[in-house]
Amino acid sequence: NVRNRDTFVIQPFSSPVNQSIMEMMIMIDALKRASAGRITAVLPYYGYGRTDKKDQPRVPITARLIADILTVSGANRVLTVDLHAAQIQGFFNIPVDELSAINLITNHVKKMNISNLVVVATDIGISKRARDFAERLNAPLAIIEKRRVGNNDHTETINIIGDVKGRVALTVDDEIDTAGSLVNSVQTLLNAGATEVYSCCTHPIFSGPAIERIAASPVKEVIVTDTVPVSAEKKLDKITVLSIAPLLGEAIHRIHTGLSVGAMFQQDS
DSSP, rough: OTTTTTEEOOOOSSSSSSHHHHHHHHHHHHHHHHHHSSEEEEEOOOTTTOOOOOOSOOOHHHHHHHHHHHHTOOSSSEEESSSSGGGGGGGGGSOOOEEEOOOHHHHHHTTTOOOOOEEESGGGGGGGHHHHHHHHTTOEEEEEEEOOOSSSSSSEEEEESSSTTTEEEEEEEEEEEHHHHHHHHHHHHHTTTTTTEEEEEEOOOOOOHHHHHHHHSSOSEEEEEEOOOOOGOOOOOOOEOOOOOOHHHHHHHHHHHOOHHHHOHHOOO
């Protein structure tokens, strides 16, 4: 019985993406018709988040479309983790709580006791998040300046802003999809004089040739969370998966009891 209950539907928009989205909409509709008091859509990974603007002719803004569909299906609130772009929150007319895995990942990195560390943003768009990583790890920041060629996954590096020579680099990104950018970034940093390269991201999409690329890459370790389930065949020795469950659990508790969600990050910062 969910009548007048505070309900939370947990579903990452992971592969198969469209099926996952449709399942979420149907579950929300079922709860709405069963007179649930409030429905919160918990999306550890917000699929289609990269299509957040019309950057070419005749392309959709699917991130906005998903927001509209979630709202129309009956969601009263959205809880998600590390959106690809913060402005996606503005696509909704309902409250959106965006959590961050930054404390989870930086606490793991601190335990590794890496000396002479430099945090590297894999492109200019992620530099603000990388700067927050650098502050928490008390490390300098470098930025890889690159451009995407065409509509495929191919990118080319233009420049590295900052000093990485003789340092251990930690690359920061919000997600790893086919790992093309990751492999290029690792090789670029090693060519620039970095002694070792570690990588971290929140969302391990790992589509297509990603696992083969990571296995063949000289990257020492790839640190991810389980906002997207990582199947057993994809769990290489160099891939470390951190559980997002305590973060989501605390946020759900705070939303249900009316406590501040933002205070979760103020306490640890």
